[in-house]
Amino acid sequence: MARGDQRPVTVHTIAKHVGVSPAAVSTVLSNRHEERRLAAATVEKIRAAVRELGYVPNIAARRLRTHDPEVRHIDLGILTTFEAPLFLVSRALRQVQRMADARTDPKRKFSVSIGMFHAGRLREMPGLLNASRFNGVIVTNTLPDDDAFLAATALPYAVVVLGRRIPNYFCVLETPGESGRRAAEILLASHRSQFVVLTPALLTQSTAERAAAFCATVRERTGRDPARVIASSFVPASGAEALRAHLAAGRPCDALYAVTDSLALGAYQAIRDGNRRIPRDIAVVGVGDHEHADFFDPPLTCVGPANDTVAEQVATSLFHLLSHRRVKPVELHVPPSVVMRVSA
Amino acid sequence: MARGDQRPVTVHTIAKHVGVSPAAVSTVLSNRHEERRLAAATVEKIRAAVRELGYVPNIAARRLRTHDPEVRHIDLGILTTFEAPLFLVSRALRQVQRMADARTDPKRKFSVSIGMFHAGRLREMPGLLNASRFNGVIVTNTLPDDDAFLAATALPYAVVVLGRRIPNYFCVLETPGESGRRAAEILLASHRSQFVVLTPALLTQSTAERAAAFCATVRERTGRDPARVIASSFVPASGAEALRAHLAAGRPCDALYAVTDSLALGAYQAIRDGNRRIPRDIAVVGVGDHEHADFFDPPLTCVGPANDTVAEQVATSLFHLLSHRRVKPVELHVPPSVVMRVSA
DNA sequence: GTGAAAGCGCTAACAG
DNA sequence: CTGTTAGCGCTTTCAC
DSSP states (O other): OOOTTSOOOOHHHHHHHHTSOHHHHHHHHTTOHHHHTOOHHHHHHHHHHHHHHTOOOOHHHHHHHHSOTTSEEEEEEEEEESSSOTHHHHHHHHHHHHHHHHHOBTTEEEEEEEEEEOTTOGGGSTTTTTTOSOSEEEEESOOHHHHHHHHTOOOSSEEEEESOOOTTSEEEEEOTTHHHHHHHHHHHHTTOOOEEEEEESSOOHHHHHHHHHHHHHHHHHHSSOOEEEEESSSSHHHHHHHHHHHHHTTOOOSEEEESSHHHHHHHHHHHHHTTOOTTTTOEEEEOSOSTTGGGSSSOOEEEEEOHHHHHHHHHHHHHHHHHSOSOOOOEEEEOEEEEOOSOO | OOOTTSOOOOHHHHHHHHTSOHHHHHHHHTTOHHHHTOOHHHHHHHHHHHHHHTOOOOHHHHHHHHSOTTSEEEEEEEEEESSSOGGGGHHHHHHHHHHHHHHOBTTEEEEEEEEEEOTTOGGGSTTTTTTOSOSEEEEESOOHHHHHHHHTOOOSSEEEEESOOOTTSEEEEEOTTHHHHHHHHHHHHTTOOOEEEEEESSOOHHHHHHHHHHHHHHHHHHSSOOEEEEESSSSHHHHHHHHHHHHHTTOOOSEEEESSHHHHHHHHHHHHHTTOOTTTTOEEEEOSOSTTGGGSSSOOEEEEEOHHHHHHHHHHHHHHHHHSOSOOOOEEEEOEEEEOOSOO
């Protein structure tokens, strides 16, 4: 089916190949040959050619051609990495959808979708640079490389960055460091002394700042830096593995700050496996980015961005940019919310 | 900014309004007026008009115009509902992406995205019917209305249905009923007698069949139907609430089958709150659709579609349809995998 | 039964 | 500094 090195096949290619008109090909492709009463033989020949030449329709052309000129179609995207857990974007997604629904009418339709890119390779995402994919996007879960790319580029459309600080962009983020500091305070308040931060090896802006602020606060109050336990990735299993190793080595820990809830979930397992109890032996604080933190056993005490507020801010900003283009970029800081549950 | 009832504004509208050419407008829109050395005044006038008239670019037109005719762009979508938890699609998504990456070359690029629709309103999704949005899609988490819509429509492109049986479609699904039966067997084997099924109020094909097969098996072996506990939705909180009510009413339960892991997660909480232990007092079986079932406390015993196998099948089927169009629709049944962990 | 022609909205190339 | 022209790939109307 691949044709190697020539240009992609179009309806024209097929038409020429079969000896019919592009119109006939189009008719067959959309299964409308019955009403057009094409000869069965023609239909078959066209189908064969389509298969043989490996035809792939050009979606943009179809869309342009078929769209009703009376209605405006607005494409909104939430751009995240394949590597990040999907639930991280679900609140923002739902909020954007809610606002889109409220603005939908017969002449104005929205599509909200999640676009995925490989961490660190945002620049490779087709259509980002020339604005040929989305009318507006929310970008999140970027890695430093992606941030650098954004910083170096002026994207000519509505872009809201979630959870990162990037010059000249409209950014919504948790208060820098504030989360880590509050987390430290909670643990300090329960008179712990052996502090541990659990982080993934690859830090994002937010996770790096949470960890840094946590360490700074602990150091300030106790004179010592917390131990740093590094998980190879951000999935629970790697968090479990890292903490298990730490505990098994007999290294002390009675207060744990996980910069991500998934990591906290893994930590729970390691702690159970080490026959310690939460919070009796080890108090745990997470950040509240997991939708089910309340259902952890015991429920996870969290200090982190107030997710609903963040989602609302980010969606509002997006629609704002959409209607008043060229607004002055701002950073919106959402103060962390503290949810005291059982784990600390 | 809304202009009420006329046709959407295009670059032409703006050009006419300002008294310049469409090209000038386009240049300003893509921030290239510097290199074109447009007069600052002109730029400002255009910007003002753009804002005033509420211009929204037509993405399809842009894409068509700007795309490099040497490269084929293939749009793949995973279509799911806003209402379903996003992690349900993550395995399929990653698998599709993996296969897309393997097929990517300089003249062939893929975009994989998640498209969202409101449960029961798949038919309203723009571009679905006329194939003007995706070259191929995986549809999942549909409600009966959506299934009916699909059944009544012949979509002229690659469609793989995940987890539903729909005539004339390429469907990948867990073995009907098999999961429910195996779940019952596991619980029966541990000599339980007070069976309960926990389901959401709104059943999908899969959840309905799991529950039905479970009940049938239990009835067959014990002569009695399991009690049915109905959660108002599928989030953990509603599962917890429903089971809590059941237990609080003093109704018996020593074996629980949750047709969804989220519900099982809620059940865990209700069971803890009722001071029962898992599995000592109540054995629990889930389906393994939650990515973190292994990190539940205790880890959840699951009988359900082997998710990786399903993801692989579904992605393979999609690419298969993409390259050999008009393949005979088939149903692919993936036998359930049983993961015995601690909860039963 | 089938082909020709027009044009969706946009931007790039070229001409002034 | 700006306008005109052409055409991306497709489908739909109309004419034969």
